[in-house]
Structures are given as structure tokens and as C-alpha cells.
Amino acid sequence: MSAIDPTAVEARPEGAQLKNEELRETARGEPPFAPEPILESRLQRSLREAALTAAVVAGLTLFFFAFRTDIGIGGLDLILQWPLWFVWIAIAFAARFVLSYFVYVPGRKLSDIVKRDKTATSPGAATGARWLGRAVGVVMLLIAATFPFLIETLLPSQDRYLIDLAILILTYVMLGWGLNIVVGLAGLLDLGYVAFYAVGAYSFALLATNFDLGFWVCLPMAGLFAAGWGIVLGFPVLRLRGDYLAIVTLAFGEIIRVILINWGNITGGPNGVLGIPKPTLFGLDFGRGEGSFSDFFGIPYSSIHRFIFLYYIILLLALLTNFVTLRLRKLPIGRAWEALREDEIACRALGLNTTNVKLTAFATGAMFGGFAGSFFATRQGFISPESFTFIESAIILAIVVLGGLGSQLGVVFASVVMIGGIELLRHLTILQAVFGSDFDPTQYRMLIFGLAMVGIMVWKPRGLISSRSPSAIYKEKKVIGADLVAQGEGH
Amino acid sequence: MSALPASTPSAPAPARVPLLTVRGLDTFYGKIQALRGVDIDVNEGEIVTIIGANGAGKSTLMMTICGNPRAAKGQITYRGEDITRLPTHDIMSKDIAQSPEGRRVFPRMTVMENLQMGAVLTDPVHFDDDLKRVFSLFPRLKERAGQRGGTLSGGEQQMLAIGRALMSRPRLLLLDEPSLGLAPLIVKQIFDVIRELNRNEGLTVFLVEQNAFHALRLAHRGYVMVNGVITMTGTGRELLARKEVRSAYLEGGAH
Numbered sequence: 001m002s003a004i005d006p007t008a009v010e011a012r013p014e015g016a017q018l019k020n021e022e023l024r025e026t027a028r029g030e031p032p033f034a035p036e037p038i039l040e041s042r043l044q045r046s047l048r049e050a051a052l053t054a055a056v057v058a059g060l061t062l063f064f065f066a067f068r069t070d071i072g073i074g075g076l077d078l079i080l081q082w083p084l085w086f087v088w089i090a091i092a093f094a095a096r097f098v099l100s101y102f103v104y105v106p107g108r109k110l111s112d113i114v115k116r117d118k119t120a121t122s123p124g125a126a127t128g129a130r131w132l133g134r135a136v137g138v139v140m141l142l143i144a145a146t147f148p149f150l151i152e153t154l155l156p157s158q159d160r161y162l163i164d165l166a167i168l169i170l171t172y173v174m175l176g177w178g179l180n181i182v183v184g185l186a187g188l189l190d191l192g193y194v195a196f197y198a199v200g201a202y203s204f205a206l207l208a209t210n211f212d213l214g215f216w217v218c219l220p221m222a223g224l225f226a227a228g229w230g231i232v233l234g235f236p237v238l239r240l241r242g243d244y245l246a247i248v249t250l251a252f253g254e255i256i257r258v259i260l261i262n263w264g265n266i267t268g269g270p271n272g273v274l275g276i277p278k279p280t281l282f283g284l285d286f287g288r289g290e291g292s293f294s295d296f297f298g299i300p301y302s303s304i305h306r307f308i309f310l311y312y313i314i315l316l317l318a319l320l321t322n323f324v325t326l327r328l329r330k331l332p333i334g335r336a337w338e339a340l341r342e343d344e345i346a347c348r349a350l351g352l353n354t355t356n357v358k359l360t361a362f363a364t365g366a367m368f369g370g371f372a373g374s375f376f377a378t379r380q381g382f383i384s385p386e387s388f389t390f391i392e393s394a395i396i397l398a399i400v401v402l403g404g405l406g407s408q409l410g411v412v413f414a415s416v417v418m419i420g421g422i423e424l425l426r427h428l429t430i431l432q433a434v435f436g437s438d439f440d441p442t443q444y445r446m447l448i449f450g451l452a453m454v455g456i457m458v459w460k461p462r463g464l465i466s467s468r469s470p471s472a473i474y475k476e477k478k479v480i481g482a483d484l485v486a487q488g489e490g491h
Numbered sequence: 492m493s494a495l496p497a498s499t500p501s502a503p504a505p506a507r508v509p510l511l512t513v514r515g516l517d518t519f520y521g522k523i524q525a526l527r528g529v530d531i532d533v534n535e536g537e538i539v540t541i542i543g544a545n546g547a548g549k550s551t552l553m554m555t556i557c558g559n560p561r562a563a564k565g566q567i568t569y570r571g572e573d574i575t576r577l578p579t580h581d582i583m584s585k586d587i588a589q590s591p592e593g594r595r596v597f598p599r600m601t602v603m604e605n606l607q608m609g610a611v612l613t614d615p616v617h618f619d620d621d622l623k624r625v626f627s628l629f630p631r632l633k634e635r636a637g638q639r640g641g642t643l644s645g646g647e648q649q650m651l652a653i654g655r656a657l658m659s660r661p662r663l664l665l666l667d668e669p670s671l672g673l674a675p676l677i678v679k680q681i682f683d684v685i686r687e688l689n690r691n692e693g694l695t696v697f698l699v700e701q702n703a704f705h706a707l708r709l710a711h712r713g714y715v716m717v718n719g720v721i722t723m724t725g726t727g728r729e730l731l732a733r734k735e736v737r738s739a740y741l742e743g744g745a746h
Contacts, residue, residue: 332611339597339608346595349557351583351612351659470601474622474636 042101050097057092061085087153133409133469140412144170144315148308163307167314167379169419171372174318176399176411178368181325183397184406185334186361187341188238189246192253193396195233196226196366198260198388200373205273205383206266215279215378219371226370227363234362238355241344253393260385272384276377278306279313310379317375321368322408328364329471337361338406338471398449402456404463413464422449508535509568510663510695511556516565518548518555525551527719528565533663533697538689540698540706540727542740543716549699550592552716553667556697557589558582569663584612588661592668592699594652598641602632605640605651609658617660625654628684646677653681657688663695664688670702678702682709703740707731 066085069076143150147166151159175197182190203222207213237248260267267273278286284293286306293309294301328334336357340347347354377383399418403410425441425448460466513531517524525548533539543549555562558579567575574582583589588609597605606625610618626633629650635643640651649669656664666685670678682705688694700706707713707727715723715736723730730736 332607335600335604335607336611338600338604342597342599343595346591346597347608348559348579349583349589349591349595350608350655351580353578353580468599470604470637472601472603472607474603474633 046097046100049100050093053096054089054093058085058089061088084154133465137409140409148311152304159304160307163304163311165420165423167307167311168423169415170311170314170318171376171379172396172399172415172419173412174314174321174372174375175369175396176403176415177318177321177325177408178365178372179396179400180365180403180406180408180411181328181337181368182361182365183400185325185329185341186337186358188358188361189242190249190362190365191246191390191393191397192249192251192256193365193369194388194390194393195249195253195256196230196369197373197376197392198256198385199226199229199366200370201377201383201387202260202267202273202373203370204374205276205377208277208377209273209275214277215374219374222374223367223370226373227367230363230366231359234359235355238358238362250390250393253388253390257385257388260388268384270384270386272382272386273377274382276381276383278381279309279378281309310375314375314379317371321371324364324368325408333357333360335471398453402453402463404460404465404467406468407463407465410463410465417452418449421452509533510535510537510570511697512566512568513552513556514566514568516552516555516567517563518551518560519563520551520560525719526555529716529719529721531714531721533695535695536689536693537712538685538696538698538710539712539714540700540710541714541716542700542703542706542730542736544739545701547716548719549716550667551719553589553592553665553697553699556582556665557587586660586662587665588656588659588663589665590649590652590656590667590669593671594645594648596640596643596648596651596655599639601637601639602643602651603636605655606632606658609655611659613659618658621658621660625657628657628688629654646673646681649673649677649681650684653684661694663697666696666698668699668701670700670705678705685709703736704731707736 062085065088066081068079068081070079071077148159148163151162155162175193178196179190179193182188182193200222203225204215204218207218207221208215233249233252237245237252240248261270263269280286281293284291284296286293286309288301289295292301293305325334329338336347336352337360339350340352340354340357340361344354347357376387380387395418399411399414402418403412403414422442422445425445456464509532511531511533513529516526516529516531518526529548529552531539531541531552541549541552551560554560556567558574558577558581562575565575566573569582569585569587574585597608600608606622607618610621613621626636631647632650632654635647640648643651649671653664653666653669664685669681669685673681685696685698686709689696698706698710707730710727713725713727713730714721715730723733723735725733731741
């Protein structure tokens with residue numbers, strides 16, 4: 001019956017497959033690292049480049065950092081600030097040296113390391129990218145941990161403003177990380193995330209003003225309330241998918257806001273809640289006088305202490321969010337979230353109760369939104385429904401999407417760019433020279449914001465950091481070759 | 492007649508202990524009736540296949556067994572328990588595993604993570620053994636352990652889908668068109684693995700297939716479905732020899 005010789009039929013795909021495999025072998029065999037140049041010359045070159053950079057920085061900043069004039073008795077006093085100047089030169093030298101030595105290697109393009117989409121199948125490239133991601137993460141963490149002190153040393157004149165800005169950015173980083181659980185990992189489009197932020201803020205504000213509870217007592221409660229509302233919302237609507245879910249969450253965000261406005265005798269209506277207490281450090285407040293932080297430690301009072309304290313609170317809260325997310329990703333529940341984003345039908349075929357999986361994602365994300373909300377309330381000292389409009393949800397969602405869905409580092413970059421970028425506009429006085437003195441750049445922030453989003457979506461449609469590092473690695477020492485182990489694949 | 496007698500159907504006739512029983516099953520999509528009074532028996536240790544043309548209702552039958560869509564009438568029993576009204580996740584968390592139609596591997600997750608997802612409801616103490624078993628059945632998956640599911644070839648994705656299903660230590664494996672869009676050589680490999688699993692471990696397999704020739708050669712028993720109705724039944728060999736089966740599903744030469 002078979003007119004065709006079966007062996008011939010079967011041999012062909014075999015050949016094609018072999019070829020395919022050879023191609024893949026060659027594609028993945030080559031790591032993106034060029035052969036290492038001779039170490040001696042690399043060191044020399046890096047030193048030379050670093051010295052050059054330091055010299056340029058020294059020349060440029062001489063008058064900005066080294067000399068300072070203050071109004072003194074009978075004219076101006078000239079203050080010399082040599083240490084500050086040297087610190088900046090040293091930073092420039094060190095930064096350039098590190099970049100020259102490790103990153104700008106001749107023959108290797110920077111884009112090779114960063115580019116990931118096309119090379120993501122090759123383990124070498126993925127390892128390189130992961131290594132870079134980890135390095136950037138560690139450096140940013142170090143900067144974040146020492147930020148207030150860096151500012152105090154380097155830019156003492158603007159410390160208050162810069163630390164306040166950093167607090168704002170970190171709040172959005174935390175919100176972005178929280179929403180990343182829902183949108184990035186579980187793939188549930190939530191347009192009403194600000195509702196949980198509001199629930200957290202109002203929970204703390206009302207508990208604190210009505211029952212005299214402190215920040216640290218209310219913080220977990222605010223998180224629980226928000227998570228509770230996440231479940232209340234999630235239970236009926238999580239059967240919906242995609243667009244329908246987005247519309248319902250959008251409505252939920254608005255409902256919460258409208259309730260806050262209209263439930264006047266509890267929430268204060270449009271007037272909001274006043275006199276929300278500041279957080280304390282083990283009972284020490286940050287005011288003047290007895291029992292305060294400065295009194296206890298015997299240091300002179302400075303209003304900046306409170307800002308530094310708030311900064312560390314939000315840093316810790318944000319890091320907690322990140323830590324929990326990263327841990328959960330390696331646990332079955334986190335993997336189930338990601339699987340759900342990939343294919344809901346397959347999840348059901350594996351016996352997962354998809355409603356419960358979605359609910360946990362929704363509640364976890366809401367909980368972190370609640371934490372961030374109560375921090376917001378304590379930082380502002382005053383909240384009103386105006387702080388929780390749809391545009392807040394949109395900004396947080398934009399941070400997550402622009403950063404790259406599911407990418408923790410991407411959220412940080414996107415927050416710095418979006419929140420910091422909008423702030424930066426205030427200082428672009430140079431634009432007033434171009435467009436006339438009544439030009440206010442901040443009025444155009446939404447326009448610029450929109451353009452930036454369109455630009456990123458055109459050039460990086462999957463966000464700034466679009467790769468995803470696997471949560472599990474198969475290890476069997478005999479199988480993975482030494483070349484892979486050397487690059488950190490086999491650990 | 493090149494291939495038919497060459498390999499004997501899987502195991503010697505297994506004992507008749509019913510595992511999955513379907514009686515008088517009707518399923519509707521809206522107003523359209525997809526299944527009409529379907530009766531199926533799958534006994535412990537058997538490979539049972541259901542063949543039929545596109546749109547005959549084969550996949551609907553499998554999906555109805557899994558609880559989505561729901562049966563309008565009739566009864567589905569698994570190991571003596573009525574599972575007709577159970578929600579999908581409860582059905583699938585019994586020792587039933589499914590390799591769904593179109594494979595549905597998680598494209599952005601690695602092979603390893605896909606396999607972990609298969610074991611998500613099983614006791615983690617078995618994980619290492621199960622992983623070893625899947626990797627020995629499909630050595631290709633081991634090579635690709637760190638690769639993303641979406642970058643695998645069709646055959647590898649099918650292996651992954653079956654491997655993922657096996658990670659939940661099933662007693663009954665439901666396979667929906669594992670040969671779909673695959674090269675003949677790969678189909679043979681996959682069917683060999685199914686036969687091996689059945690013979691060595693006594694795994695019961697319920698197989699929905701278009702590829703009647705391979706499916707009937709593999710199966711102990713088969714059902715032919717036309718327009719939502721079971722029209723013929725018999726052992727794999729009997730059905731292969733039937734004139735109606737040959738003319739409807741096998742003409743045009745052996746594959």
C-alpha cells in the first residue's frame with residue numbers, strides 16, 4: 001500500500017531537524033563576550049580614561065564646588081570647599097574606571113550585553129544579562145541605602161528637596177512593585193490599583209485620628225484592610241478576563257474615591273483627614289524638645305532627621321515588597337501566577353483553581369498598595385480623595401508597563417524616569433529662555449509624559465527590561481559543561 | 492501493508508477494571524449539540540482511543556470529561572465516583588492528567604518551570620524521581636531544561652506537554668491529538684513513549700486522535716465518532732481492518 005519508501009519519508013525531517021539543531025548549537029555556543037584582551041593594557045587604558053574624566057570633572061566643577069561665597073560682615077565671604085571638590089573628582093574617577101574596565105571593553109558593544117530579546121535562548125547571553133542585572137541591582141541598592149548621607153555630603157544645600165523627591169520616587173517604586181504582582185506576574189490588568197492605596201491611607205488616617213493608634217500598629221492593619229478589599233473586589237470579578245476585568249477594576253477605583261468624598265461624617269468628605277501623626281522610632285518622635293530623637297541621642301535638632309527617617313521607612317517597605325515578590329516567584333504560588341498569565345486553560349488542565357490563584361495575586365498586590373498608602377498618609381500628614389484619582393492608577397500602571405511587565409529592576413528605572421523626569425521639568429528654566437518667561441514646563445508634563453510613553457512603546461514594546469529570568473534552574477553537574485558552569489549557569 | 496503486523500498492540504489484554512465510565516453524555520455549545528448519548532469505557536491499564544474527523548466532537552468529549560463545558564445530560568464516573576458536576580480543578584486534581592489540545596506549554600517559562608507547574612499539586616518529595624522519569628522518557632527535554640517553552644519545536648513542545656502531565660503522577664492520562672502538526676518520525680517517538688508507559692507502568696491512556704492509523708495500532712480498544720455519536724467500537728486491530736474505517740480515515744496510503 002505504501003508507494004513511498006518509508007525510510008525516505010522519515011529521513012527528511014531527521015535531516016532538517018539535525019540542521020536546525022546545528023544552527024541552534026552554533027547560536028548558543030558563542031557567548032556575547034569577546035575574547036579577553038590582555039589585562040595589562042586594559043588596566044592602563046581604563047586608568048588613562050578615568051584620569052581624563054577626572055580632569056574634565058575637576059575643571060568643570062572647580063567653581064561650583066570648590067568656591068562658595070556667602071554674605072558676611074561687610075561684603076562677601078569666600079569659603080573654600082576643597083574636600084567636597086575632591087570627593088566629586090574621586091567619584092568621577094572611580095565611576096569611569098569601573099565603566100572602562102568592566103563595561104566598555106573594546107570590540108564589545110554595550111548593546112550586546114543589554115540586548116536580550118534575540119539572544120534570550122542562548123544560555124550565555126542570558127547569563128550575561130542576568131549578571132548585569134544583578135550588578136546593577138546591587139549598585140542601586142548600595143546607592144539607595146546610603147542616599148541621605150551621600151546627599152548630605154555632596155549636595156547639602158538641597159538635601160531636603162532631594163530626599164523628599166527620593167521618598168516620592170520610592171513610594172512609586174513600591175506601588176509599582178505591588179502592582180507588578182498583579183499585572184506583571186499574574187497578568188491581571190488592574191486599572192484601579194489606587195483604590196487599595198486609598199484604602200491603606202484612609203485606614204491608617206482614621207485609625208490614628210479616632211483611636212490614637214501609632215503608625216507601626218496601623219501599618220499591618222492597613223495592609224490587611226487593603227488585602228481584604230482586594231478579596232472583596234476580586235471574588236466576584238476575577239472570572240472576567242482581560243478588557244472586562246480592566247473595566248471593572250477601573251470602576252472599583254472610582255467607587256472608592258466617590259465613597260470617600262460622600263461619606264462625609266466618617267472620612268471628612270472632600271476636606272479629607274487632618275492631623276495624621278508622624279511615625280516614631282521606638283517611641284522617639286522627630287520634633288523638638290524632650291523625648292525627641294535629637295534629645296535622646298544628644299544631637300542638635302534638625303528637620304532633616306524626619307525626612308531621613310521617612311526615607312528609610314519607605315526604602316524598607318519597598319525592599320520588603322521586592323523581597324516577598326522575589327521569594328514568592330520561586331514558590332509554587334508565584335510560579336502559578338506566572339503560569340496563569342501564560343495560559344489559563346493549561347493551568348486549569350493541571351488542576352489549579354484559577355480563581356484562588358488570581359485572588360492571592362490580587363490580595364498580595366493590594367496589601368502592598370495598602371502599606372504604601374499608610375506611608376503616604378503619615379508622610380503627608382493630610383489626605384483627601386483628590387490624591388487618589390484615576391491618574392495615579394494610570395501612572396503606576398505606566399511605570400509597570402514601561403519598566404517591562406514582571407521586571408523588578410524595570411519598575412525602578414521607570415519610576416526614576418517618570419517621577420524624577422517630571423520633577424526635572426520644573427528646573428528646566430532654560431526652556432523659558434526659548435519659549436518666553438511665562439512658559440511653565442510643568443504644564444506640559446502630561447504631553448511629554450505621553451510622548452515618552454509612545455516612544456518607549458515604539459522602540460521597546462515590551463518595556464525597558466523585557467527579559468524574564470527563570471525561577472528554577474535544572475542542576476545536574478555531569479550534564480552541564482564546564483563552560484556553562486564557569487559563567488554561573490550550573491550553580 | 493508494510494507496517495501493520497510489524498508491531499503488536501501494546502500490552503496483553505488487561506483485566507477489566509473500569510476506571511473511567513461515560514454514560515449517555517450530551518453536551519451543548521449554546522444550542523448546538525456537540526455530543527449525543529456518548530458511552531465510553533476506559534478500563535484500568537488500557538489504551539483507549541477515539542478517532543474521528545474534524546468537528547466530530549472528540550475534543551469536546553475530552554473537555555466534557557474535564558468539566559468544561561459541562562455535560563447537559565449523562566454521567567461520568569471515575570473510579571466509581573461521579574465527577575460529572577465537579578469543577579475542573581477538582582477533577583484534574585484527582586489522579587487524572589491531561590495534555591491539552593494544541594499543547595499549551597507556558598511559552599515564556601522554561602522547560603524546567605513547565606515541569607514544575609505539572610507537579611504543582613503533587614507532594615514535593617516525589618519531584619526529583621518524577622523529573623528523572625520524564626527526562627529519561629524524553630531526553631530531549633533534559634537538554635532543553637533551561638530553554639523557554641515557546642522556543643521549542645512542535646515535537647519538543649508535545650513532549651513537554653506530556654512530560655508536564657506525567658509530573659502529576661497520573662493514573663489516567665488524557666491526550667488530545669498529540670500528533671497534531673508533527674513530523675511522522677516524531678509522532679512515532681511520542682507514540683512509542685505512550686506504549687512504553689502503558690506497558691511498563693500500567694498507565695491508563697485515553698487518546699483522542701485524527702491520526703487513525705497510528706492511534707488504532709497503539710490502542711487496545713478504539714471508538715469511532717461521527718457528528719457527536721459513537722458509530723463503531725472494537726479492538727484497535729478490528730477497527731483497522733474494518734472497511735468503513737479504512738475508507739473514511741485511512742485511504743490515501745499508510746502514513
